[in-house]
Amino acid sequence: MAMKDRQLCELRRALANSATVHYSFEDRLQRELDSLRIMIPVNGFKEDWDKPASDRPEECVVVKLPYVTSILSVLFDAMCTFWVDCDREHPPKSATVARAIDERLGLSSQRNGEASRSGQAYASAIRPDWVKEADNRHHCRPAGMR
Numbered sequence: 001m002a003m004k005d006r007q008l009c010e011l012r013r014a015l016a017n018s019a020t021v022h023y024s025f026e027d028r029l030q031r032e033l034d035s036l037r038i039m040i041p042v043n044g045f046k047e048d049w050d051k052p053a054s055d056r057p058e059e060c061v062v063v064k065l066p067y068v069t070s071i072l073s074v075l076f077d078a079m080c081t082f083w084v085d086c087d088r089e090h091p092p093k094s095a096t097v098a099r100a101i102d103e104r105l106g107l108s109s110q111r112n113g114e115a116s117r118s119g120q121a122y123a124s125a126i127r128p129d130w131v132k133e134a135d136n137r138h139h140c141r142p143a144g145m146r
Contacts, residue, residue, distance in 0.1 A: 071122070074104045079126045091131050098123035 065072075078101050082092045098115030101123055102108070107116040115123070 071105065074101060075122055075126050077104070078123075083126070083128055088130070094120070094123050094127065097126070 068076075078097060081100070082097050086092055095115060098119040099109070102115050102119035105119070107119055109115055109119075110117070114120070
């Protein structure tokens, strides 16, 4: 009986070790994927530069930039991830978008658990105008009254 208990204990240790290695490997692969994702827009946007407007997707906007920083790349990726096919009745929460941006940029959250101020600012910057108008947080004044 004692031998069976030892074997079970060893099996549990082996299983725990295997799970730890698996999650560590999975975490490393996810970080690598995120870092590769940062570089995708740089090459992806260049592909559409020389195409005529009729060959480009209708929903997309092509902007020629002299370069793309890693922050801009993450913001473009976040726009595509959260806003391209979102449900207009249930858009993603700003906090969710801000936390995802924080994670991709390696920014630390605030002490109270909220996303970093930078992440919140970036999330606000990429929030579509139709969301800003719908949530009534941003009050726009007519151009003549500014």
